[in-house]
Amino acid sequence: MAKNNIIIKLKKSDDLNHKILNDELLNQFTYKPIVTDEMLFENGRINKVNYDSLMGICYVQKLEGMTLEEKQKLANEMSKCHFVEYAYVEMAMPPILSEFTVQKDDASSLETDYTPYFFSTQGYKDGLTEFHKGIDMEYAYSIGIYGQGVTCAVIDGGFNFRHINLKKETFINFDETDVNHEHGTACAAILYGKDSGFGIRGLVYGADKCYAVSNAEESVNALINILPYLNEGDIVSLSWGSDKYPMDHDLAFWEVAKEATSAGIIICISAGNSSVNMDTAEELEEYRNRPDNGVIRVGAGDRFSLEKKAFSNHGNLIHIQGWGDRVTTAGGKDFYDYIAPVPLRESENCKYTFNFFGTSAATPIVASAAVAIQSWYKQETGKVLSPIEMRNLLIATGIPQKNPERGHVGPMPNIKNAIDELSRRIRN
Template sequence: MNKKLLLSLLSFFFLLKVSAQNKIEGFQTPSDQFGHELYVSFFTTIEFNDSDYLGTLLTEIPEMNAINNEFHLQFEKGIAISDEKLDFLESEAIRISKSGASVRKLRNILKVKIDNPTKERLQTIQSELEKLAQVEYCSLMSLQPVTPPGDIFPTTTNYESNQTYLNANPGVNMTYAWGLGLIGNGIKIRDVEYGFNKNHEELVDVNASLATGMTISSSATTAYTEHGTAVLGIVMADKGAYGISGMAYGAQEIIQFPEWQQSGYNRVFAVSQAVANSIAGDVIIYEMQTGGQASNYVPAEFNQAVWDLTKAATDAGVIIVAAAGNGNENLDGGYYAAYRNRGDSGAIIVGAGTPDINHNKISYSTYGARVDVQGWGNSVRATGYGDFSQFGGDFNQSYTDFSGTSSATPIVASCAIVLQSYWHSLTGSYMTSVQMRDLLKLTGIAQGTGGNIGKLPNMQAAIGQINTLSVQENSGQVLFTIFPNPAKDKITINLQQDNSVNAKVEIMNTIGQKVYSSSISLGNNDISIAGLSSGLYVVKITDGEKSSVKKIIKQ
């Protein structure tokens, strides 16, 4: 046979095989002890105009009748997001990403309901549905809670006396951002996992809460719930005179959406609610992993339904930061070809690296080209657990040295939160998930050895790059930041270096009366507001033909 013809035929059959594999998820489900749910995604050529999903399918797909006769199928909406919210997300996706296809897709993901839904019966239905040309994929989700992606045993004994990940290399240099007053102001955060201790001394006075209407399962042990306490502490712990300080302690709020509720375990529902309660500019943290090859842990988006939700959210302007998982899996391997062939979900996938200047891959971190950046995989001082210290025997004064992709992910997420806040303060707009990912990858500190887990964020370099980018986006405006805000006695105005030395600052009250006026120089400028009444004020900086305004609150 002609060699070129043979190669063409082999390529053709290979593509057929890959195409067929794309329908079937490689995810290995546990036993049926906890039960399963089957999600099915129909191509958008099928239009569901009402809740009679089965009636539409029987009309549009004749082959569905035989499956229904055997199993007496019922279908319900698979993604628990209202039509109104989906309409909004689609309009945002069109505005931001120029296409609403990823959001429209969510309308066609249904959940299969049958009597006696054993794993074997659902797998048989899955096999039959995947033969239909109108079905994009089926996803069999176990209702057994998946272990959070951390702590790695044995617990590290390399305890540090402070949060050294806040400092310059080998840390991310968050202290540099704090020195500029950049603490995450105005950004809303959503965390998807199992629970947290709101009564912890570091979280009781910050705007951290459980999502309205959601519960934490009473079956979830502290090994699960304290995972969230550690994560929320890294991100938003109170910056006081004791304990730790959250890396983005000035963020507006952090809300947790638990996978494991009193009603049962449902990851898709938790993610869908986090997405439904987010808008462009918000940051969602996936402190989740799922089973890949040989049930080794990989990113949660390996599950197709989670991937679809992720893609819809990032297209609509939401930043998603997700753990790579603790499975030491190579996502560039053949087993994950179908996963890679889906394309880019837009999420920022985080691997775990060593807490030293080498930034090598830690042995257990999943890796590959799809892993974008790394955070510290151990020696991360955090709230919760109490295995490092517990003051006065009080569970609410517990601290741990956190590890795994669990600790790496909130470190990276905190960087994204602070950088998003800074970008918005300069431009009035928000970075997309892909733009934030590109920024972190461009400006990060290079990885050492091991499979690819990407660079470690470098806040000083990232802020410098934002200054350059914002000048291009804001030609004709003066670039400056104000901190703290709200403020009591003093504000500091940081004037960016691309402005001249002839700038002037004015402060006006809400009726336009000027209450302060002075020249202003490059860098940090301290201004006393102790004599002003409490309320809202407008700060205006003028430099020649350019001017910009920001609002402050005097407490």
């Protein structure tokens, strides 16, 4: 569960510490900056993220024992201080599929010997079929593209690193945590599950590496801490946040995401599952009026019609859609659990679901399309597409949404169309 942290941004001032010490309210607390000294060092940087602009964003410490209502009241009072730019309670985390105890043993030979291969049920990898509409990852495979040359990161609540489809050296436990959530396992497996001939297969299993960033408590820190490890053109998939709004509704997260995309790092975030019309919701007026921060917001569509799923947030702030239900992936307990040999039914290392759903499921599908397209473009040109270029390409070459007037979630990515368009541009 989230701690309902308070995030505060202090205005830059030469005597800021003195001001805090002399403020009767603020001097009761301590403040943990999200920007570390190491981030400010020029030596060893692999990207051009401007961390200086994020100075002053802090997590407020010493809040133990306070209720959510008390924290909200405190944040409101802090925001009134003339040298505080903003203060708010960080978004609560959404419910996970279920939480379970991490097993300490490695995947046994029994798990790998008896687990079936479910790749054929991962229909979102397909192109346009008579049954459903996918992103056409099969086309990428046909031309030798598996994500190579690109690094990605999945930010979520936690991961089962012992799952037989996630036990790979290049799937990196960034935080060295042992927090195990089926939600994170499901998202990571869609993108980067191991190609082993059993279980499922990640759409871009051949990417150079994938960082797994556990984000159980501090969303802003989860994003900023991974940035020093990502190059221009690399891709972040984030499905963890709030069901109500996209994660960048939070001001501090929005600012960090803006600096990341300005440095060329592509960020795909889930739009939320509250059926909110983001074009008209009064409480989102300030959010709508912010300048473009370069992220790709992902809504959920129907795999047959590409109409908006009833639960998906919608509006012009949403750019692209992925499958919103019936997504086969690792984690969960509703698929292989029922047909597994008896010794495997208690093992969390070979669990699967055929109905991962929500904008959470849609986001790693869209991120995978971006990884594959970036992989091809980098291989062909030695360059990378910027976040805005990638977003515009996905929209322009995607399969159009049906009935957007019922709620805009954008088109479905189509990898073949995108690569064909890039090939045309290169030739011309």
